[in-house]
Amino acid sequence: MTFNALKEKGMPLEKQLRNWHQIVGKPYNKTEVDCYTRTRQILMNGIEVEAWGFKHQLARYLDDSEDKIKLSQIGRIENTQQMTCNWMGPADQSVLETTLGYEQVAVDLTAWLAQNEPDKYVKEVFDFGLLEDFDHLYRYAQFAYAREGIEPSAIVQGQTDVIVGRPTQHHHNCNGLRKRKHYDKTTASPQTKVNILTVLSGEQQTHNFYAEHGFMYGDHVLRETYAEIKDVEEEHVTMYESLIDPSESLWEKFLVHEFTEVCNYYTCMEDEVDERIKKTWEIFLDMELGHLQIAADMFKKYEKRDPEEVIGSEIIIPCRFLSQKDYVQKVLEKEVNKRLAPDGEFYKTIEEIPEDWASYPIQERVGEISAPSENAIRIGGIYHDRDIVEAKESLLEKEPQILKKGLQEKAVAHNTVMPDELEEMIEKHESREEAKEKLI
Ligand SMILES: [Fe+2]
Numbered sequence: 226m227t228f229n230a231l232k233e234k235g236m237p238l239e240k241q242l243r244n245w246h247q248i249v250g251k252p253y254n255k256t257e258v259d260c261y262t263r264t265r266q267i268l269m270n271g272i273e274v275e276a277w278g279f280k281h282q283l284a285r286y287l288d289d290s291e292d293k294i295k296l297s298q299i300g301r302i303e304n305t306q307q308m309t310c311n312w313m314g315p316a317d318q319s320v321l322e323t324t325l326g327y328e329q330v331a332v333d334l335t336a337w338l339a340q341n342e343p344d345k346y347v348k349e350v351f352d353f354g355l356l357e358d359f360d361h362l363y364r365y366a367q368f369a370y371a372r373e374g375i376e377p378s379a380i381v382q383g384q385t386d387v388i389v390g391r392p393t394q395h396h397h398n399c400n401g402l403r404k405r406k407h408y409d410k411t412t413a414s415p416q417t418k419v420n421i422l423t424v425l426s427g428e429q430q431t432h433n434f435y436a437e438h439g440f441m442y443g444d445h446v447l448r449e450t451y452a453e454i455k456d457v458e459e460e461h462v463t464m465y466e467s468l469i470d471p472s473e474s475l476w477e478k479f480l481v482h483e484f485t486e487v488c489n490y491y492t493c494m495e496d497e498v499d500e501r502i503k504k505t506w507e508i509f510l511d512m513e514l515g516h517l518q519i520a521a522d523m524f525k526k527y528e529k530r531d532p533e534e535v536i537g538s539e540i541i542i543p544c545r546f547l548s549q550k551d552y553v554q555k556v557l558e559k560e561v562n563k564r565l566a567p568d569g570e571f572y573k574t575i576e577e578i579p580e581d582w583a584s585y586p587i588q589e590r591v592g593e594i595s596a597p598s599e600n601a602i603r604i605g606g607i608y609h610d611r612d613i614v615e616a617k618e619s620l621l622e623k624e625p626q627i628l629k630k631g632l633q634e635k636a637v638a639h640n641t642v643m644p645d646e647l648e649e650m651i652e653k654h655e656s657r658e659e660a661k662e663k664l665i
Pocket residue numbers: 273276302303306486513
């Protein structure tokens with residue numbers, strides 16, 4: 226049965242204000258929570274931050290005082306929803322543990338979107354971003370183990386592989402290259418619009434989380450790694466927002482924002498395994514249907530058009546969290562050497578990049594002392610003989626080859642762990658493991 230969000234009345238806005246007890250709620254238990262309940266919680270916080278921020282931007286362009294007040298009333302509710310979502314995270318979940326959760330969101334969400342994206346070009350952009358967040362997860366996993374003794378499986382619960390991706394030091398690009406071609410608002414499917422706004426909201430919040438928390442560790446190498454990866458998340462925001470047609474009106478954007486919230490809560494509600502949290506998704510879906518009615522009314526009032534022209538008549542599933550290991554491995558092995566080209570194009574391989582590639586000077590400048598993300602592997606080596614990885618044996622065996630394929634020859638930081646060194650680390654680890662067994 227299809228669900229037409231525009232035909233639902235939802236909860237009236239005047240009934241949406243809750244008391245502090247309801248707003249704050251109770252956190253989940255970090256050792257018992259399903260990893261995909263945590264990813265939903267992290268993503269929905271990002272969706273709410275975007276929904277709240279957009280409303281304030283819109284209000285600054287609006288002179289009609291009645292609509293301005295209504296907009297601020299909705300913004301107030303988004304603010305309470307954001308609190309409920311973010312504060313589901315427990316106080317004893319460390320910044321690094323939460324960070325692994327953020328990168329698991331990015332990997333498994335982007336992989337889902339790529340496979341459910343009708344626009345081939347947008348799908349290619351999703352696949353490209355995917356391999357970068359996949360590498361971030363691997364870099365942070367080194368610190369989580371070294372600093373806090375956390376195995377990645379404690380967070381990703383075996384659903385997401387942890388192994389080298391496109392090396393983070395090669396994610397720093399010229400802004401002109403990050404800019405992609407935008408869709409055409411008159412022909413793009415509602416699914417493309419919702420998919421992009423969903424991942425964009427997630428990436429923006431990942432950036433914000435690193436900005437607000439990366440300094441909380443005394444370890445200088447870890448602080449620098451947060452800074453380095455935060456810069457990539459900034460690029461991801463630039464990349465994904467450039468896919469949006471800039472000629473969409475503010476009212477059209479308002480409509481897409483509320484519809485994106487509806488679709489994401491609808492998916493969360495369908496998939497949630499924690500009955501208590503599922504109840505929250507149900508209530509928030511009802512609230513968002515109420516917001517959508519108001520956005521649709523304002524769209525009709527200012528644009529004199531039918532909202533269905535923009536968001537269609539069917540619900541979209543933008544955030545179905547599932548293990549995506551097979552898909553990610555396929556993209557990893559095929560596209561780890563892919564790079565950005567001007568005018569929204571892609572170079573297929575590193576070999577195709579011209580000598581004067583615009584991202585080389587950026588990478589040489591930021592990595593001129595060292596690449597913090599490379600020190601991450603060295604730290605893994607010190608604490609564990611080799612890097613911390615989690616994947617099936619047949620993929621682990623390929624790690625040095627994947628690294629070799631993903632590394633450029635130019636603009637490589639001097640502290641880079643080269644494939645032969647990684648191989649030595651792996652051998653050392655294996656011989657130590659054998660020696661340990663003999664002792665036992
Ligand atoms: Fe909301």
